[in-house]
Amino acid sequence: MRDIHDPATAVLRMIGCLLWTLAMAPLQALLLLAGAVSLARRNARWYWRGIGQILGLRLVVRGALSERRPTLFVSNHTSYLDIIALGSLLDAAFVAKSEVRGWPGIGIVARLGRTVFVDRRRGKSREHRDALLDRLTRARESVILFPEGTTGDGNLVRAFKSALLSAAAVKDRDGHPLAVQPVTIAYTRLDGMPLGHGLRHLYSWYGDMALGPHLWTMVGLGITTVEIELHPVVTLDQFGSRRALADHCHRLIANGLALANAGRLPDPLEAAPELS
Secondary structure (H helix, E strand, O other): OOOOOOHHHHHHHHHHHHHHHHHHHHHHHHHHHOOOHHHHHHHHHHHHHHHHHHOOEEEEEEOOOOOOOOEEEEEOOOOOHHHHHHHHHOOOEEEEEHHHHHOOOHHHHHHHOOOEEEOOOOOOHHHHHHHHHHHHHHOOOOEEEOOOOOOOOOOOOOOOOHHHHHHHHOEOOOOOEOEEEEEEEEEEEEOOEEOOHHHHHHOOOOOOOOHHHHHHHHHOOOOEEEEEEEOOOEOHHHOOOHHHHHHHHHHHHHHHHHHHHOOOOOOOOOEOOOOO
8 A cells, every 4th residue: 555545646636626626615505505507517528527536536437428418327336536536527416325314514515516415215205206306307307316224345346226216217307318327437547557356346446445544545545547438318218117127227327337347448547528
């Protein structure tokens, strides 16, 4: 760990993230208070883009981003870094468990980012669905969903909970089926060198890992390559059931993760799209 973790880099990056957050949070709050939701969404992407640059994340993107609004983005989930990487790319709100709302610091950032908080306890599935439907239909806002329901180790994609895809049954304002775009995210290189199985824990935050030590290690690393693959857009109508849709998305995302981890995705890597 001494060879790849630099405490000075970690301290400087943490200070940089704090200062960037203090600079951007008041503006985000003012935009939300003024009802300028569209500008607030753009500002949130600028915020995540800045955090990613401070932390040394290099995004490379393959595939075409869905142009339909709203879109339900479905992604694998490895750690809190997914929020930074996907938040800087996608004009969409995240879905998070209700407990996140009360987390110190993180809860405030999540609320300013218009996160959809859901209660995943048994018997609360209808409220979960209604919260997503309200954001997708009334606000016409795209949403990012992690159907594994938790984070994984970055090597495999856990089974998808099809119930979390219940919002895919909604129609847009024009009566068309909701667009669903599967997304694969993978952490593949550190300072240009491929990350093997034994080093993915540097980015994967799962199980009973303590957040503090993991965060301290991660912010002291070098330049991290994050590969994001945007798979073709689909709809629930193409599959007939949530289970079939979940299986399709899981198959694409898991295959994309396996190829990314093995370094078998085509070159050259495409730079992340400019923020518009």
